[in-house]
Ligand SMILES: Nc1ncnc2c1ncn2[C@@H]1O[C@H](COP(=O)(O)OP(=O)(O)O)[C@@H](O)[C@H]1O
């Protein structure tokens with residue numbers, strides 16, 4: 212049975228069709244998904260929920276080209292990334308993707324500005340243009356006055372906002388976030404969600420955010436529930 | 450292209466900025482390579498120093514006559530009855546007292562140096578002509594020993610280090626006191642590491658009176674060697690050969706240098722292999738400490754190659770720090786320092802550690818090989834590790 216779950220909109224940024232993923236651990240093969248189909252239009256902010264172990268991170272990793280599908284089709288912004296090799300995927304990520312981690316993953320020895328600059332070093336771009344972009348990105352997340360600070364001089368919430376600046380600085384179409392508020396207190400989490408909301412509504416970014424937190428999910432345009440390798444939503448037609 | 454260089458720069462910068470947080474492992478690698486480099490440099494400096502000390506010991510105005518087939522003075526024996534015939538040999542310079550010929554033999558004596566350690570030294574029995582036949586030697590102080598008397602003339606580098614061998618002092622050898630009456634200088638060469646005395650006394654008190662080991666002659670001019678060689682070759686009795694002093698010492702130096710390097714290189718390589726194991730360990734630890742950082746960069750779109758190169762850069766920087774430390778230490782504490790060795794043919798010889806540019810370059814090359822071998826596997830691992838972290842990792 213092919214459950215094509217369409218989110219009504221003309222131009223899908225993410226298209227998944229009959230996607231399957233299995234891990235093999237020695238003799239045993241662990242199936243994660245069998246037949247997953249999904250289409251997410253441009254500019255949509257999607258929350259991905261589900262019990263632990265349901266495959267949320269696995270799905271997100273495949274969308275990021277970090278992990279490979281075992282079968283099926285995966286197209287993002289018209290590119291069949293399931294067919295790309297490592298080097299092509301790295302180039303594609305640099306052009307198309309911003310990634311936000313649960314534990315921020317900043318380089319501790321670099322300042323906020325240097326951390327945010329990292330994705331720009333992959334672009335053919337002069338130093339002054341890079342500086343301008345870094346300032347703008349840090350301004351968007353409200354940390355323009357923390358450029359020279361190192362991660363350990365910042366709170367968890369501030370670090371995650373630096374990470375968001377890093378994810379948006381190269382102006383990617385797609386932002387993926389794996390439990391971005393999972394490690395934050397409520398006020399910091401709300402601030403992060405507010406910024407993600409802004410990226411979606413003002414800058415038109417497509418966002419897929421894995422979360423356990425129903426409050427966080429409410430910031431999104433819609434929520435997908437993953438359970439035992441399937442979407443269980445009726446709400447998906449929203 | 451530009452962005453590739455920038456990628457490498459950015460990743461290498463992160464790797465190097467992170468070095469202090471991995472200080473302990475990094476220091477272990479630095480220490481290992483420093484130690485290996487130090488040992489290698491020590492041997493290279495010893496070989497160079499030895500070569501220049503010994504090679505400088507000979508002149509082409511003098512010749513050494515040995516029994517045919519003897520590789521060195523020490524392995525040669527010339528019947529004492531052959532000496533008379535040498536008096537008439539062509540090519541030999543004449544002094545006031547007749548032809549400048551010095552039949553010579555060796556004994557080993559022991560003396561106590563200024564630090565109180567006893568060492569074996571070469572005692573050379575010679576004629577009083579012995580000084581005059583040696584173009585490169587001169588009296589620095591005192592006088593030559595008197596014929597038939599128990600007096601010594603000591604090489605300057607020995608006199609400087611042995612308390613019993615200073616001018617005016619006496620030393621007990623073979624049951625009697627010998628007085629130091631002169632100091633000779635041979636330009637710091639290996640020839641200076643000798644004590645001279647009258648050959649007839651040396652033969653009498655230290656044995657071997659039936660033969661001499663070599664005959665040193667002063668040549669009339671540099672071209673006089675050939676007639677002398679022809680004359681000796683024409684003799685029907687057990688043959689003698691003549692070589693210029695310069696040639697003789699050059700061969701000795703080459704052999705000795707080879708011997709030192711023959712020991713030094715395998716030891717240096719063994720230490721370098723130890724350092725390589727240390728470097729591999731450090732780099733694997735570094736790569737695993739950096740694994741999250743590397744994973745993050747690759748998820749941001751950095752490629753495998755910059756990650757590989759940055760890890761190599763870290764290995765090279767660590768190794769070069771260790772190598773530079775060893776080079777500085779050797780230049781500061783080893784280079785120019787004198788030492789002595791008890792080497793097969795040359796008994797105890799004073800020489801200086803002499804660290805040349807080529808020695809330093811060789812050690813840097815060895816260190817770089819260690820860096821490349823020690824960095825490549827961990828770097829490759831880092832660049833190729835799957836990005837999808839297994840759960841719980
Ligand atoms: N690299 C892997 N190797 C083997 N099994 C894996 C790997 N990654 C994930 N899994 C398994 O896949 C399932 C889904 O994991 P994951 O996507 O991390 O779930 P979630 O993020 O929803 O908690 C889990 O049972 C997990 O053990």
Ligand SMILES: [Mg+2]
Nearest residue numbers: 267268269389
């Ligand atoms: Mg997860």
